[in-house]
Amino acid sequence: MLDQQTIATVQSTIPLLAATGPKLTAHFYDRMFTHNPELKDIFNMSNQRNGDQRQALFDAICAYAGNLENLAALLPAVERIAQKHTSFNIQPEQYQIVGTHLLATLDEMFSPGQEVLDAWGKAYGVLADVFIQREGQIYQESATGDGGWRDRRAFRIVKKQPQSDIISSFILAPVDGGKVVDFKPGQYLAVYINDDGLEHQEIRQYSLTAAPNGEYYRIAVKREDRGLVSNYLHQKAQEGDVIDIAPPHGDFFLDVAPTTPVALISAGVGQTPMLGMLNTLYAKRHQAEVHWLHAAENGQVHAFADEVAAIAAEMPNLSRHVWYREPGKDDVAGRDYQSQGLMDLGALRATLVNPQMHYYFCGPVGFMQFVAKQLLEMGVDAERMHYECFGPHKVL
Numbered sequence: 001m002l003d004q005q006t007i008a009t010v011q012s013t014i015p016l017l018a019a020t021g022p023k024l025t026a027h028f029y030d031r032m033f034t035h036n037p038e039l040k041d042i043f044n045m046s047n048q049r050n051g052d053q054r055q056a057l058f059d060a061i062c063a064y065a066g067n068l069e070n071l072a073a074l075l076p077a078v079e080r081i082a083q084k085h086t087s088f089n090i091q092p093e094q095y096q097i098v099g100t101h102l103l104a105t106l107d108e109m110f111s112p113g114q115e116v117l118d119a120w121g122k123a124y125g126v127l128a129d130v131f132i133q134r135e136g137q138i139y140q141e142s143a144t145g146d147g148g149w150r151d152r153r154a155f156r157i158v159k160k161q162p163q164s165d166i167i168s169s170f171i172l173a174p175v176d177g178g179k180v181v182d183f184k185p186g187q188y189l190a191v192y193i194n195d196d197g198l199e200h201q202e203i204r205q206y207s208l209t210a211a212p213n214g215e216y217y218r219i220a221v222k223r224e225d226r227g228l229v230s231n232y233l234h235q236k237a238q239e240g241d242v243i244d245i246a247p248p249h250g251d252f253f254l255d256v257a258p259t260t261p262v263a264l265i266s267a268g269v270g271q272t273p274m275l276g277m278l279n280t281l282y283a284k285r286h287q288a289e290v291h292w293l294h295a296a297e298n299g300q301v302h303a304f305a306d307e308v309a310a311i312a313a314e315m316p317n318l319s320r321h322v323w324y325r326e327p328g329k330d331d332v333a334g335r336d337y338q339s340q341g342l343m344d345l346g347a348l349r350a351t352l353v354n355p356q357m358h359y360y361f362c363g364p365v366g367f368m369q370f371v372a373k374q375l376l377e378m379g380v381d382a383e384r385m386h387y388e389c390f391g392p393h394k395v396l
Contacts, residue, residue: 002126007068009119014065016110017058025054025061027109032101039097041201042088064127071130080251082134086142087190087249088203089151090135095128142247147179147214152192152244158216160239163303166223167269168234169209173216175242182212183248184255185280186273186360186388189219190246193229195236204229207272208248209304211279217245220303222269252388254280254360261288261357265371267295267343270363273388275304277360282311282318291352292320295343295367298328299336321348343367345374353378360386 017024033040044053060077067073102124103117143150159171172189174180188205206219223234237243254277256262262281264274271294281290292312296302302322312318323344324337331337345352359380361371368387375385 002068002122006119006122009116010065010068010123013106013110013112013116013120014062016112017062017065020109022054022058024105024109025057028057028101028105029054031105031108032098035101036097039094040199042090042203044203064123068123076251078130078134082131082138083249083251084205085131086135086138087188087205087246089246092132095132099124099128138249142181142249145181145247148181148247150247152246154242155217155245157237157239157241157243160237163220165300167220167301167303168223169218169220170233170237171216171218172243172245179214180217181247182214183208183217184250184253185211185277186253187248187250187276188273189217189248191219191229191233192244192246193232194244195232197236198228198232202229202232205250207276209272209275209279211276211283217248220269220272220275250388252362252386253277256358258284258287261290261354262286263291263293263352263357263359265291265293265343265345265359265361265363267363267367268297268301269303270361270367271304273362274360275307278308278311278318282315286317288317288356289351290315290318291348292318293343293345293348294321295323295325295363296337298324298326299331300328302336305336319351343371345371345378349378353380358384358386362388365389 029043033043060081063077064074099121103121106112106120107117139150142148154175155172156175157170158173160168161171162168186207188207190203190205193202193204206221208217209220210218221230221233224230252273254262262277264277266274274292274294278290278292292308294302294308299305302324305322308320312320321339322337323339323341324331325341327333327337327340333340339347357380359375361368363371368389372385372387376382
């Protein structure tokens with residue numbers, strides 16, 4: 001535990017950190033990658049270039065400094081980050097590297113004096129120990145589960161299938177022929193890509209879209225215009241290729257009783273974790289009502305429509321509603337979609353407002369903010385709203 005003097009010293013620097021903003025973390029990352037370029041094989045360098053990771057780290061540093069006397073408030077964030085870290089195979093010794101560059105950054109940017117640097121060193125050490133302990137537990141859980149493993153495991157692409165103009169699914173089976181550990185619906189796989197056409201090893205997380213089956217995994221990948229890995233998987237990866245994968249991870253997952261009503265709300269490729277949840281609810285013959293609410297630009301980019309329709313045909317407690325923002329000339333209202341424009345949950349208020357219902361949603365940040373606002377206006381408690389951001393986390 002930290003003493004009061006250390007806490008007070010660290011918190012006295014908060015105004016300085018706030019005034020500096022993400023320039024602080026930009027300096028940190030530039031310094032770390034200069035001295036430890038091997039870490040470029042772990043970090044998503046695209047998120048470095050667009051500033052998302054720098055902003056996320058800055059927010060995390062400020063949140064930690066402001067909650068040194070109430071570390072319990074940070075536990076949800078710790079769990080989210082620890083799950084991501086273990087998918088990257090982060091090791092305890094790497095925390096020492098990060099701590100060294102964090103303190104050096106504070107010294108180089110502010111020259112705050114040894115007392116402040118010592119206080120931040122103690123504070124960082126406490127946080128690092130929290131992560132190391134939790135990540136050790138996650139590694140152990142992944143390795144000891146039936147069909148589990150630690151670090152990476154070789155998987156073969158046994159099926160690659162276009163699901164829309166921009167989304168393809170990949171069925172992955174272990175090369176060793178063994179079982180694969182179960183996962184919680186909504187979790188993701190970390191895919192490790194090493195290719196001569198890439199400057200660094202690239203690691204990306206993709207949601208699991210099928211129910212756990214012990215034999216294989218299925219992920220879905222949206223082709224991004226500048227996405228190094230998504231374009232590699234869409235354009236270069238073929239059935240029969242072998243890639244390394246970390247065990248399933250993630251703190252966003254479906255966790256409800258069989259009698260709990262559920263709403264699965266998504267836009268675009270945000271439907272992928274929802275699809276894993278839906279397939280699991282279907283496989284377990286969920287007893288309560290389930291609502292599938294999805295928004296897409298049009299039918300050309302609307303993935304998995306036939307799969308969801310097939311589930312609905314056999315799942316009488318499932319209702320579907322799809323919005324197309326700009327339907328294409330071949331899209332038919334009532335067959336392909338029910339409403340045109342943005343997702344309007346108010347039109348479904350009579351069926352969606354239920355004090356027992358839990359709401360899971362995923363999609364672009366602006367979409368999720370829009371959904372959260374509508375749900376709050378309908379009187380839904382924040383505790384029954386669950387969401388995931390792809391990439392660095394953002395608070396809605």
